[in-house]
Amino acid sequence: MAKDLSWHVNGDAGNRLHIGAWRFDGDGSGPRVHLQAGVHADEIAGMLVLHQLLPRLQACQDQGRLRGTVTVVPQANPFGIGQFRQGRVLGRFHEATGQNFNRGFDQSLALQRPANNFAQWQKSLAQLALDADLMLDLHTDDEALPYLYIHRRFWPEQGLALAAALQAEVVIVWDEGGDGSFEETVINHGSPRLTATIELRGQADVSDALAKQDADGLWAWLCISGVIDEVADIAEWQGDVVDMGCMETILAPCAGVLVFEIGLGDYVEEGQRFARIIGRPGDPHSEVILHAAQTGRMVTGHRERLVAQGSVVAKFTGTRLSEGYNGGPLDP
Missing domain, CATH: 2.40.50.100 (RNA polymerase II/Efflux pump adaptor protein, barrel-sandwich hybrid domain)
Known part of the structure; x- marks a missing residue:
């Protein structure tokens, strides 16, 4: 069975907030993977994708076909998911501080004793991913094509198969950050073979059909990455690649x-x-x-x-x- 890694943090009002997390341990011959969604709490598509992926990983583990270790955090941000105002969730920025939820992770990670609950959440989430060989952070844009952000060190050698598996239409390659995004923090403080931020289309693109397509893509990528003992074929990637500065x-x-x-x-x-x-x-x-x-x-x-x-x-x-x-x- 998957190991329950769920934990709690205190919210802005002292209320108890839950973060669900699970780890599937294979036989140790494959890489360590971290998958998460919902750091921006109003970006829902990835949550449904990982919800669909969890039982498939459990069955794979039960059948003895799991080679690597997979950690899954389907709804990573308990602060933002509670920020409902006039019928809408305001999940990009933390209301109490005005901080973008996907900024400043590196600063929080460096704190011995985080001064507030928000920083403690950031530190705990980052620590969970630092030993990963492969890390994917699932997001969405407003309205968008499916696309990837990926650091130049991972493109194209490690990232091309990911872009193909997920049928990304555009890959944006970046060189410098400095804003402490989750992806950048994992690169700076861990030793990953690949990290990427995946933009799963737009905020309204949430459906079982799209989630299955994306979960199938992630599954194929996990197979070709040596995480799952299964043969998977992916089509040649036909998208566009662009430097972020362009x-x-x-x-x-x-x-x-x-x-x-x-x-x-x-x-x-x-x-x-x-x-x-x-x-x-x-x-x-x-x-x-x-x-x-x-x-x-x-x-x-x-x-x-x-x-x-x-x-x-x-x-x-x-x-x-x-x-x-x-x-x-x-x-x-």
Whole structure:
């Protein structure tokens, strides 16, 4: 049986919060794997994927076909999952501190005695993954194609099979971080053979069918990685790879009604219009046209169709360094 590694932390109000975690031990001949979802608590798709994967791992262990060790944390963030406001979960930022839930893990890990419950949660979660050979952190974007973030040291040798197994349409390769994301912290404090952040499409893309497709992809990747004693075939990867600095992030120059004129995955030429914002509906002079900064492919779009000034409208691939890129992550 899987070993229950679940633990509790105290919430912001002193309430007891639960984090479910399980470890499946194989015969020791395969790598150690850490899989988690929901660090951003409003990104649900990965939670369902890991929920579907757990019984398959249990059956594999029972049948003696598990070679590696797999740790699974399906809903990693008990703070964010409780931040319901007016019918919506606000799971990207910690309300009490304003901190992005996926930032500052390295600082919390370095603390001998974390000063608050939030930092203690970050430290405990990071410690669980530090001995992993392979670590995957499951996220989603607003509306998006399936894509991966991966450090250059892992691309393409270790990461290509993962991209193919998950049918990722885009791989974004990064070199520098400095924000203490979970992935970066595991790289800096562990000795992984591969870490990656997987963006499982958009926040609304939660269904049994999509979860099964993604769980099947993870299963195939676990097989070809020597974790499971099973033969799996994956198709050749046909997606796009782009350096993070070449990604174009388009911000809303004004508030208003957002109207996309192309769809996710479409290609654009430099200067091509792809959306407009209607600042004052009823006034045709209030329409602002948005144009592509360079030739590329639309990877993400803003989920809400009423945007605030400065909101991320869309992200595109590119082939040259973006004029707006200043280093670090794409999103705050």
